[in-house]
Amino acid sequence: MLGGVTPPDSPTADVPPDLLLTDVTVGDRPGRAVHVAGGRITWIGAAADAPRAGQVMAGEGALLTPAFVDAHVHATATGLALTGLDLHSRSSLADAVAAVAEAVRTAPPGILLGTGWDETGWPEGRGLTRADLDAVVGDRPAYLARVDVHSATVSTALLDLVPGIRDLPGASPDGQLRLDAHHAARQAAYGAVTAQQRAAAQAATLAEAARLGIGSLHEMAGPEVSSAEDLRALLVLARERPGPRVAGYWGELAERGGLELVRELGLAGAGGDLFCDGAFGSHTAALSAAYRDRPGTAGALRFATAQLVEHVRACTAAGVQAGFHCIGDAAVGQVLDAVGAVVAELGLPAVRACRHRLEHVEMAGAEAVERMRAWGMVASVQPAFDATWGGPSGMYAERLGADRAAACNPFADLADAGVALALGSDAPVTPMDPWGGVHAAVDHRTAGAGLRPFDAFDAATHGGWHAIGAETAAGPLAPGAPADLALWDTDATLSAVLDRRLRPGCRQLVVAGTPVRSL
Numbered sequence: 001m002l003g004g005v006t007p008p009d010s011p012t013a014d015v016p017p018d019l020l021l022t023d024v025t026v027g028d029r030p031g032r033a034v035h036v037a038g039g040r041i042t043w044i045g046a047a048a049d050a051p052r053a054g055q056v057m058a059g060e061g062a063l064l065t066p067a068f069v070d071a072h073v074h075a076t077a078t079g080l081a082l083t084g085l086d087l088h089s090r091s092s093l094a095d096a097v098a099a100v101a102e103a104v105r106t107a108p109p110g111i112l113l114g115t116g117w118d119e120t121g122w123p124e125g126r127g128l129t130r131a132d133l134d135a136v137v138g139d140r141p142a143y144l145a146r147v148d149v150h151s152a153t154v155s156t157a158l159l160d161l162v163p164g165i166r167d168l169p170g171a172s173p174d175g176q177l178r179l180d181a182h183h184a185a186r187q188a189a190y191g192a193v194t195a196q197q198r199a200a201a202q203a204a205t206l207a208e209a210a211r212l213g214i215g216s217l218h219e220m221a222g223p224e225v226s227s228a229e230d231l232r233a234l235l236v237l238a239r240e241r242p243g244p245r246v247a248g249y250w251g252e253l254a255e256r257g258g259l260e261l262v263r264e265l266g267l268a269g270a271g272g273d274l275f276c277d278g279a280f281g282s283h284t285a286a287l288s289a290a291y292r293d294r295p296g297t298a299g300a301l302r303f304a305t306a307q308l309v310e311h312v313r314a315c316t317a318a319g320v321q322a323g324f325h326c327i328g329d330a331a332v333g334q335v336l337d338a339v340g341a342v343v344a345e346l347g348l349p350a351v352r353a354c355r356h357r358l359e360h361v362e363m364a365g366a367e368a369v370e371r372m373r374a375w376g377m378v379a380s381v382q383p384a385f386d387a388t389w390g391g392p393s394g395m396y397a398e399r400l401g402a403d404r405a406a407a408c409n410p411f412a413d414l415a416d417a418g419v420a421l422a423l424g425s426d427a428p429v430t431p432m433d434p435w436g437g438v439h440a441a442v443d444h445r446t447a448g449a450g451l452r453p454f455d456a457f458d459a460a461t462h463g464g465w466h467a468i469g470a471e472t473a474a475g476p477l478a479p480g481a482p483a484d485l486a487l488w489d490t491d492a493t494l495s496a497v498l499d500r501r502l503r504p505g506c507r508q509l510v511v512a513g514t515p516v517r518s519l
């Protein structure tokens with residue numbers, strides 16, 4: 001059992017002895033019943049033949065599916081966005097500044113955090129600057145992440161919290177920080193969040209996940225995006241009350257002690273957002289050829305290949321899954337070179353057994369796809385990225401040109417090659433929205449690059465369990481599987497929901513056999 005997840009066979013005291021969900025539509029079959037006990041599915045069949053149970057839930061014909069797994073989430077930042085300043089919908093610079101001013105008036109004292117601003121459609125033709133912020137936040141530290149969260153604008157008071165930040169790569173006098181300066185500012189900003197702010201944010205994320213029918217989250221923690229304290233608190237919160245499970249990842253190189261926390265907290269893997277490059281929006285994803293709209297720039301690799309080899313070697317030798325954030329083709333290629341070096345050294349079976357995973361993997365050509373297949377790797381992908389930034393006039397096309405943009409997020413190539421896929425949101429980069437993710441994976445903005453509907457649904461459910469090495473051989477809705485189920489506000493079959501691109505609300509989430517009341 002990979003850790004961070006509460007094992008289904010060690011239920012908490014709240015788990016009822018058994019539960020029968022009856023008169024439900026399972027997949028495309030109405031009139032079914034599902035019996036669960038000990039946190040697992042024990043029986044599926046016709047409702048008329050169902051065994052008795054201590055607790056019965058009448059589905060009234062509603063669709064029952066495995067609960068979703070969101071395989072890439074930042075719980076605290078997502079919760080801070082849910083409870084805090086969300087600039088995603090601001091359509092001008094003036095509108096964004098007005099929202100910041102309003103937050104200053106209404107938010108409790110302390111650091112002001114916000115996320116989601118995107119200047120690409122703003123009439124002013126520029127993004128937020130430090131001067132814009134200082135004018136409304138005064139002497140309060142403020143950190144406002146751009147929509148891709150790989151750059152941010154900060155106030156002067158936040159800069160003052162980080163000695164030397166003005167000399168780091170990526171620093172800019174206008175307060176729009178990238179690269180190392182951005183990482184330092186983000187660390188200071190989240191370091192300034194109080195334990196109370198953090199706990200409220202994490203609880204808000206778990207409640208929102210439950211509301212959406214998400215039974216498990218993969219939390220992508222790390223020293224640059226959160227902290228060990230943050231991760232530890234989230235795992236405790238998820239364990240101590242009924243609600244979505246959390247599988248934790250910690251993105252720090254083994255040579256810097258990253259594996260120690262994996263062992264201490266029983267995490268699912270050593271990596272996740274172990275940043276091997278940045279993102280397209282901020283021109284920091286590492287490319288093999290320059291950006292179209294910034295010809296002098298091809299992004300940057302953050303590590304030497306030898307460092308990645310050492311990480312994969314240490315993880316493989318320890319039987320621990322490694323994971324990497326890699327977006328541009330140069331970063332994807334570098335990580336795969338490192339995995340290949342360890343395949344040569346420790347052998348294919350040892351590497352395949354770890355199921356090393358790549359996050360985002362947005363530029364993967366035929367060679368990369370073939371290497372991922374051969375080495376038994378997992379592609380953790382975010383279909384909403386394509387929905388948001390793909391297409392002939394989207395941000396990918398602006399940054400990369402039409403040809404390279406059309407090849408981004410090659411879901412069909414990965415699936416057809418037999419590479420295991422897990423879908424995620426990267427919330428708060430895009431909101432948790434599991435049905436939206438499934439539909440976006442099918443309706444890829446590039447013709448022919450999307451997934452078949454049932455494959456997309458499988459990648460959004462079973463794929464997440466496979467990605468942490470905890471899937472059951474018979475699949476997610478079969479006797480023996482963890483009883484993580486979602487009952488939906490529709491009596492349509494799963495085929496119809498997928499065909500008609502419906503997004504039914506979740507009527508009831510069940511995690512490890514326990515009905516999760518509204519949190």
Ligand SMILES: [Zn+2]
Nearest residue numbers: 072220273426
């Ligand atoms: Zn992430």
